[in-house]
Amino acid sequence: MTFSFSKTLKSTLLLILLLIFTNISKSSLDYTTLIYKGCGKQLSDPNNIYSQSLTTLTTTLIQQSSRSKFYKTTTGGPQSSISGLYQCRGDLNNNDCYNCVSKLPQISQNLCGKVVAARIQLLGCYMLYEVSGFPEISGMQMLFKQCSSTNVAGSGFEMRRDTALQVMQNGLVSGNGYSSTTYQGVYVLGQCQGDLGSSDCGLCVKSAVEKAQVECGSSLAGQVYLYKCFASYGYFPNGVPAKSEGYSSSGGGYSSGSGQNTGKTVAIIVGGTAVVGFIVIMALFIRGLKKKDDDF
Incomplete structure (x- = not known):
């Protein structure tokens, strides 16, 4: 009787283990988890003029996300103009892009409320909007960085990382502003905003890479987001899982600060x-x- 019970218990535990492992893996690689948020100042909109324009804008962005990975538009009249865009990572298909982008408006509302400008960056996509007259931001301005607390100075890791980052930068032109590669266990990824020309894209990612090298030093993983591009790297000796680069996050953007949900990644x-x-x-x-x- 005891022997039979133990066998059954073993099988049950193995099944539970498999389910937990699967769920942890899926949640760790979820491209809809939050990287950072940026919120502008509160919007004065007593007649809901801007709110109507923003609703129209986000509806249009969501609709377009099922057909393309980048879209930029402006909605509203002369007194209520709002410009905005979304972009998905280059390795997402149209369905994943749509699923990612469709979550952005609600997340923005929850984390920022009604503001003059907002930027929400998820693991697989981001969205930003700005009301007419919002101050222009340099494409090279750093919005967010995250470095692993694990330091591997003196191990030769930096040389492997820098080689991988250089290969990634070289692939941006042929990759239409998106490039990823793996070199000796180091996975790197870079992407530019969809309307950035190849020359400006190269300069932007080069700046992001340099900031990652300086800011993160010998950290085992890091990511740097500039206004119009980003670069990230991580060490995965056992192979790179799909949609892999994601690190715990907080703050960033127009007026930085951690939100209630910013620690999800x-x-x-x-x-x-x-x-x-x-x-x-x-x-x-x-x-x-x-x-x-x-x-x-």
Whole structure:
């Protein structure tokens, strides 16, 4: 009786382990998790003129996201003009792009409320809007950076990372403003805003790469978002999972600050360690059950 119960318990635990591992992996790689938010000042809109224009704008952006990975437009009259855009990562298909972009307006509303400008960056897409007359921002301005707390100075990692970053930059022209590559376990990714020319794109990503190298130093992972491009890198010795670059986040944008939901993004390296630790614990537990069965 005990032997049969133990066998059943082992099978159940293995099934639970598989389900938990699958859910952790999916949540860690979710391209709709938040990287950062940027919120402008509160919008004075007593007659809801701008609110109507913003609703029209976001509806148009969502509709377009099922057909293209980048779209920019302006809505509203002379007194209520709002310009905005969205962009999806180059490796997302149209369906994933739509699913990502369709979440942005509600997230913006929850985190920023009614403001004169907002920028919401998810792992797989971002959206921004600005009312007419909002101060122009340089494409090279840094909005957000994140560096891993794990430092590997003296290990030769920086040389591998820098080689991978250079290969990524070289691929931007042929990749239409998007490029990713892996070199000796280092995964890098870069992307420019869709309306940026190839020359300006190259300069923008070069600036982002240089800032990542300086700001993050020997950190095992890092990402830098400028106004019109971004670059990120991470070390994945066992292979790169799909949609992988994501690190815990807060702040960034027009007036930086962490929101209630800004800590959602789970670092792959940290998440992977948790999964491995859980597997080891479960394996030892099952091993203990087997030993009891053998003794029985």
